[in-house]
Amino acid sequence: xxxxVLLKQVPDTTEMKIDKEKGTLIRTGVPTITNPDDLAGLxxxxxxxxxxxxxxxxxxMGPPQAESMLRELYAMGVDACVLISDGKFGGADTWAxxxxxxxxxxxxxxxxxxxxxxAIDGDTAQVGPQTAEKLGLPQITYVDEILEISKExxxxxKALENRYEIIESDMPCLITTLSTIAKPRYMHxxxxxxxxxxxxxxxxxxxxxxxxxxxxLKGSPTKVxxxxxxxxxxxxxxxALDPKESARTIFDMLLTHNFIGKKxxxxx
Amino acid sequence: MNKNxxxxxxxxxxxxxxxxxxxxxxxxxxxxxxxxxxKSLGYSVIAVILGExxxxxxxxxxxxxxxxxxxxxxxxxxxxxxxxxxxxxxxxIRTDKPDIFLVPATVxxxxxxxxxxxxxxxxxxxxxxxxxxxxxxxxSALLYVTRPAFGGNLFxxxxxETKRPQMTTIRPGVMDALPRDTSREFTIDxxxxxxxxxxxxxxxxxxxxxxxxxMDIAKxxxxxxxxxxxxxxxxxxxxxxxxxxxxxAGSRAAVDEGRIDKEFQVGQTGKTVKPKxxxxxxxxxxxxxxxxxxxxxxxxxxxKDPDAPIFSASNIGLVGDALEILPLxxxxxxxxxxxxx
Numbered sequence: 001x002x003x004x005v006l007l008k009q010v011p012d013t014t015e016m017k018i019d020k021e022k023g024t025l026i027r028t029g030v031p032t033i034t035n036p037d038d039l040a041g042l043x044x045x046x047x048x049x050x051x052x053x054x055x056x057x058x059x060x061m062g063p064p065q066a067e068s069m070l071r072e073l074y075a076m077g078v079d080a081c082v083l084i085s086d087g088k089f090g091g092a093d094t095w096a097x098x099x100x101x102x103x104x105x106x107x108x109x110x111x112x113x114x115x116x117x118x119a120i121d122g123d124t125a126q127v128g129p130q131t132a133e134k135l136g137l138p139q140i141t142y143v144d145e146i147l148e149i150s151k152e153x154x155x156x157x158k159a160l161e162n163r164y165e166i167i168e169s170d171m172p173c174l175i176t177t178l179s180t181i182a183k184p185r186y187m188h189x190x191x192x193x194x195x196x197x198x199x200x201x202x203x204x205x206x207x208x209x210x211x212x213x214x215x216x217l218k219g220s221p222t223k224v225x226x227x228x229x230x231x232x233x234x235x236x237x238x239x240a241l242d243p244k245e246s247a248r249t250i251f252d253m254l255l256t257h258n259f260i261g262k263k264x265x266x267x268x
Numbered sequence: 269m270n271k272n273x274x275x276x277x278x279x280x281x282x283x284x285x286x287x288x289x290x291x292x293x294x295x296x297x298x299x300x301x302x303x304x305x306x307k308s309l310g311y312s313v314i315a316v317i318l319g320e321x322x323x324x325x326x327x328x329x330x331x332x333x334x335x336x337x338x339x340x341x342x343x344x345x346x347x348x349x350x351x352x353x354x355x356x357x358x359x360x361i362r363t364d365k366p367d368i369f370l371v372p373a374t375v376x377x378x379x380x381x382x383x384x385x386x387x388x389x390x391x392x393x394x395x396x397x398x399x400x401x402x403x404x405x406x407x408s409a410l411l412y413v414t415r416p417a418f419g420g421n422l423f424x425x426x427x428x429e430t431k432r433p434q435m436t437t438i439r440p441g442v443m444d445a446l447p448r449d450t451s452r453e454f455t456i457d458x459x460x461x462x463x464x465x466x467x468x469x470x471x472x473x474x475x476x477x478x479x480x481x482x483m484d485i486a487k488x489x490x491x492x493x494x495x496x497x498x499x500x501x502x503x504x505x506x507x508x509x510x511x512x513x514x515x516x517a518g519s520r521a522a523v524d525e526g527r528i529d530k531e532f533q534v535g536q537t538g539k540t541v542k543p544k545x546x547x548x549x550x551x552x553x554x555x556x557x558x559x560x561x562x563x564x565x566x567x568x569x570x571x572k573d574p575d576a577p578i579f580s581a582s583n584i585g586l587v588g589d590a591l592e593i594l595p596l597x598x599x600x601x602x603x604x605x606x607x608x609x
Binding site for chain 1: 393412416423536585605
């Protein structure tokens with residue numbers, strides 16, 4: 001079975017700094033990580049490979065430095081890595097991104113494509129389903145568990161707001177995974193050494209037959225008009241009281257606003 | 269593409285188990301607000317609902333803001349299918365030419381909208397928290413869509429100048445639904461559709477309900493929320509919440525540490541809540557958390573660190589240990605409740 005996993009290298013948003021004057025991100029010095037939902041999806045693929053004959057190809061689209069992420073994935077035990085990278089692809093929205101990834105994948109051999117539900121930089125959750133659409137594949141999003149898989153069928157548990165659905169799809173198919181699907185394994189010491197000798201296939205603009213008006217910043221229907229950071233504006237009383245007075249303060253507030261009524265009298 | 273052929277605001281109505289999802293009513297309210305703010309466009313608000321809803325359900329959409337209700341009608345549509353819904357809505361968009369198409373950013377909406385946008389070759393903005401028409405041109409129907417990114421650290425305003433419809437998913441719990449008004453006038457446009465011929469490779473085999481007793485925190489009046497500072501003492505919050513009649517929620521840190529279920533997470537990657545009172549205990553106030561609770565009517569923050577960012581968003585900030593203060597609060601309320609008069 002051939003499994004393709006889509007991953008993205010993202011800035012660690014918990015370490016993010018903002019230039020409040022300009023309303024922009026300060027990108028220098030922010031560590032990059034492999035997007036957590038994607039890494040969980042990769043682990044789900046590795047678990048399939050632990051149990052049956054499977055080959056895993058990791059595909060990412062990004063600047064040349066995304067290579068460092070792919071080396072780490074080799075050290076986790078994947079079979080091949082592909083980097084889709086070209087200046088012409090930069091600044092793409094999800095529509096243009098999925099045009100590019102879709103074109104790159106169309107010549108590959110796959111039974112299952114796994115993408116993380118969403119990336120922590122954009123939080124859109126759109127590239128997975130839109131890539132499925134470009135490839136004409138059925139999709140199952142928000143997958144929490146893979147229950148059964150063969151070359152013909154996949155059965156999964158999908159998480160919704162207040163319920164789970166057990167869903168089956170014919171293969172080939174694309175699923176998007178939640179970070180809860182699996183806890184990523186560590187890199188293998190021996191494989192870390194080997195990872196630096198592995199090939200990374202680079203796909204550039206010239207390798208794909210793409211209409212330039214459907215890719216990159218120029219081909220993106222949605223554009224960022226402006227960015228800004230939030231102003232915090234509440235007038236706060238910050239009080240340092242002893243615990244009893246603090247409790248009393250909250251109680252008074254709740255009582256004044258009628259949040260604590262007298263317990264209903266009961267007539268039994 | 270002639271953009272002038274496209275008009276009106278269409279709202280996708282999420283409907284299952286004979287219930288209209290609240291997020292769809294919020295979108296109707298927002299669509300009405302948009303059309304009223306730019307009357308010169310003469311746009312109508314059009315609700316799109318699939319399946320065989322009752323007459324009462326269709327009327328409800330009118331009472332909540334729709335000028336016209338399009339019902340794509342077929343018995344099989346009561347169960348959602350990505351492929352079937354995408355195919356039918358793509359046809360609807362090609363014939364009706366909506367200028368704006370809004371979808372709630374629920375799990376269903378975020379499965380459907382990207383697929384649909386890719387099929388009808390238009391742009392899509394995800395999880396918006398604010399909509400307005402181009403503020404610099406009073407005759408413009410260009411939608412300015414604002415959404416958080418980078419974990420809520422940054423906001424971006426997104427426009428789509430080249431393709432139609434202007435499509436966006438909207439975060440549940442952010443927009444306001446209109447009060448029910450039974451005097452509103454509206455029309456119902458029922459269209460028989462034939463999904464049998466659509467090839468679908470995906471089947472729902474079973475539905476498992478999560479804890480049916482679990483309260484939806486988005487609907488709570490009072491929330492007591494805990495962060496990393498609470499550690500494994502969430503029972504202290506729960507005792508106090510039971511006494512007040514509040515719900516317990518948590519920050520991402522608390523959820524990541526396994527102290528409380530993901531369903532009760534408040535923040536950018538959790539739920540957006542706007543209760544009457546939000547009591548934040550041991551929560552430092554990361555931007556991504558504030559994005560989910562700052563619209564609460566009244567915010568009380570308890571934190572040991574006087575410089576915690578949460579205080580900048582709170583109405584009352586108390587420097588101290590929530591684990592000491594909450595049991596005393598529980599006791600205060602108990603004595604009040606048990607007073608003899």
